[in-house]
């Protein structure tokens with residue numbers, strides 16, 4: 001009998017597995033694909049501050065593709081706010097490679113990784129899996145669902161989600177001329193309730209994507225690339241869902257827990273979930289340790305997640321605020337932001353991961369209150 005079985009070898013599950021094993025608890029990771037990190041459905045951009053906080057610079061350097069210094073954010077009518085720093089703000093990584101580095105580290109710590117092994121069902125401490133077409137039973141005290149956006153574990157726990165809690169994303173690699181130092185973000189009706197992005201790998205290649213709630217992602221994406229005059233290796237399997245809903249009140253039921261996209265540990269503003277999922281993975285392992293060692297209830301995991309959930313709730317509120325804006329509202333807001341020097345303000349204080357830090361700064365600057373009266377309300381949440 002294993003102490004922990006993690007379903008899914010993505011960043012959240014691998015970090016949780018490695019930490020649990022290091023704390024002394026025999027852990028297995030199940031991954032349905034034959035290789036960790038494929039297929040890739042991700043832009044692979046992660047904040048430099050988050051990388052420092054998690055202490056993973058060495059791992060990132062192994063798979064580094066590009067470093068960026070900021071972002072140009074365009075309103076529908078091409079009003080631009082530029083947020084720029086003199087140093088690196090974010091890293092663009094080979095996402096498949098990144099997951100494989102985390103997999104290697106988990107294995108080095110003693111975690112058993114079972115590839116080609118799909119979790120089919122869970123009943124108490126029995127995990128039903130399919131391995132190369134054959135059924136098997138595994139035994140585990142606790143099961144952590146790190147099985148991504150379409151989590152089967154979440155469904156087995158009876159946690160319902162709604163289609164309105166997701167955006168549909170589509171991304172390709174495009175050739176062209178790009179500023180290798182800057183990410184570009186485009187708001188507009190073709191990216192309803194989200195945005196389109198151009199994340200440079202170099203001066204001639206970029207990861208170009210779009211997410212929306214329109215229900216016709218290919219049409220939205222084609223409109224965008226036509227407008228931007230981009231060409232690329234378009235494909236049919238480059239689309240996926242991103243959770244943008246509010247974090248769940250509880251992600252523990254009996255001996256089942258959730259982490260990462262499965263638990264909606266994803267920023268509703270940007271769709272980013274790599275670093276947050278990894279941070280939550282550490283929390284899951286700590287909760288498990290306290291459970292096995294000191295008999296603490298597994299449900300303490302929910303309480304231990306509250307600093308992460310507080311940030312996630314702010315991301316969600318900002319997303320709700322943005323989604324209410326029409327194209328005209330957005331253009332007006334961008335004009336006002338430029339007048340008020342918002343680009344410079346964000347360049348100094350902006351934080352991709354932790355909006356609480358940035359809202360705190362707004363609250364200390366009354367000239368910004370008129371622009372974002374909601375900041376006062378968000379601050380009370």
Ligand SMILES: Cc1cc2nc3c(=O)[nH]c(=O)nc-3n(C[C@H](O)[C@H](O)[C@H](O)COP(=O)(O)OP(=O)(O)OC[C@H]3O[C@@H](n4cnc5c(N)ncnc54)[C@H](O)[C@@H]3O)c2cc1C
Pocket residue numbers: 007008009010011012013030031032033037041042043044045046117118119120146147148149151152169170171209239240241242259260261262266271272273274275277
């Ligand atoms: C187009 C797009 C772009 C994105 N860009 C970024 C970005 O730039 N930066 C960022 O931070 N985030 C980004 N994200 C979000 C990011 O990809 C996710 O938040 C992140 O991958 C979540 O990690 P995870 O470990 O929770 O799940 P995943 O990485 O999805 O891993 C889940 C794993 O579980 C496995 N699995 C699923 N079901 C089973 C089963 N039944 N049995 C066994 N194995 C199973 C899957 O094969 C997979 O390997 C993007 C998402 C999309 C769709």
